[in-house]
Amino acid sequence: xxxxxxxxxxxxxxxxxxxxxxxxxxxxxxxxxxxxxxxxxxxxxxxxxxxxxxxxxxxxxxxxxxxxxxxxxxxxxxxxxxxxxxxxxxxxxxxxxxxxxxxxxxxxxxxxx
Amino acid sequence: xxxxxxxxxxxxxxxxxxxxxxxxxxxxxxxxxxxxxxxxxxxxxxxxxxxxxxxxxxxxxxxxxxxxxxxxxxxxxxxxxxxxxxxxxxxxxxxxxxxxxxxxxxxxxxxxx
Numbered sequence: 001x002x003x004x005x006x007x008x009x010x011x012x013x014x015x016x017x018x019x020x021x022x023x024x025x026x027x028x029x030x031x032x033x034x035x036x037x038x039x040x041x042x043x044x045x046x047x048x049x050x051x052x053x054x055x056x057x058x059x060x061x062x063x064x065x066x067x068x069x070x071x072x073x074x075x076x077x078x079x080x081x082x083x084x085x086x087x088x089x090x091x092x093x094x095x096x097x098x099x100x101x102x103x104x105x106x107x108x109x110x111x112x113x
Numbered sequence: 114x115x116x117x118x119x120x121x122x123x124x125x126x127x128x129x130x131x132x133x134x135x136x137x138x139x140x141x142x143x144x145x146x147x148x149x150x151x152x153x154x155x156x157x158x159x160x161x162x163x164x165x166x167x168x169x170x171x172x173x174x175x176x177x178x179x180x181x182x183x184x185x186x187x188x189x190x191x192x193x194x195x196x197x198x199x200x201x202x203x204x205x206x207x208x209x210x211x212x213x214x215x216x217x218x219x220x221x222x223x224x225x226x
Contacts, residue, residue, distance in 0.1 A: 031212065042117070042203065042216035050212075059213065091157070098212045099145070104157040 002026070004105035006092050012111045013082055021077045021108045025094030032075050033095075033102060034067060038088040046090075049075060050098050082112045117206050119217035126194050126224050134189040134220050136204030146187040147205040147214065148178055157203070163187065174198070199224045 005024045013019050025032050034046040045059040049069040060066070064082075069075040079086055089109050093102040120135040138144065148160040161172025168180040178189045187204060201221050205214040 033213070035214075035216075040218070042218040043205075043214070045213040045215070048212055056213070093214075095212075099207075101147075101159055101162060102214060103159070104149075106156040 004092055004094050004103055006090075006105040006108050008108060009106065010109045010111075012113065014113050015084060016081055018078065018080045019082055019110060021079075021090050021110070023075045023077070023092030023094075023105060025073070025075070025092070026103060028072075029094035029096050029103075030072050031095045031098050031100070031102075032069055033093045034075070034077050035091045035093065036061075036088045037091060037107070043091060046077070079110075082110075084112050086110060087112045117204055117215050117217040119202075119204050119220050121220045122218065124220060124222045126222070128196055128224055128226055129193050130224075132189070132191040132194045132198070132222070134202055134204075134222070136187045136189065136217060138185050138187070138204075138206045138215075140185075140206060140208060142208060145207050146178070146180055148172065148176070148187075148189050149203045149205060149216075151201040151203070151219075153200065160189070160202070194222075194224045196224050196226055198222060 007022045030051050032049045035043040037043045047067045048056040064080045067077045089107040091107045092105045095102045116139050118137045146163040149157045150160045151157050161170050163170045163180045171177045176191050180187050201219045203219045204217040207214050
C-alpha cells in the first residue's frame, strides 16, 4: 500500500510568514508523529497524535508551532511568523499503534529567507 | 539528559570492506532500538530493530546489529559493503513504554568502488 506522504516537498518562505505542512499517514495507522531535522543534526521529536487522545506537544519548540489531526487521518503542522532558525526538513511518521515501528514520509524542506 | 550518540560522523570505505557503526544511548530501563537508513534522494527507511529476545538482530541487505545492554550499545555491522550502501545511517531509541524516537546525529557512509 501507499506509504506516508507529505506536501509540499519544498517550501521557501519569507521571515514572518506563516506556513502549513501536510502529512497523510499510512491508512489504518492510529499514531502519527512530527519530527524536525536541522542541518547536521539528528531528528528532533515535535508532536505525537494517537487516535482521539490529546496530543503530546512536549517537543514543540515554541508557541509559534501548532499541529492538528482529524481523527486518524491527515495532519497539518503550522508554523506562524517563521524565523530563519525554523529552516529544516520536517518529517512525518506513522505507526499502526503506539510503540510500533514508525514509517517515515519523504519530508518537507522548509527554507526561511 | 537522555541522548543517543553516534561516534562516527563520516565514514569512507572501499567496496567489500567490513562496516561497524557505533551507537550508544544513555537511557535507563527497557528500550527499543532502531537503525534507519536514508539513501540519497530517498526518505528514511527502517533497516532493523530490536524490541526484545535475541540481542543479535538481522535486518535487510545483510545488515545486523548487536544489543549489548551492559554497554548501552547497539552497533550496526555488515561484513562486506557495496557501493549501493552509500547513505546516511541513523540510530534511534525509545523507551519501551514510550513513543517518541530519539535519534543520533547520523553517520554518513560513502562506499567507493
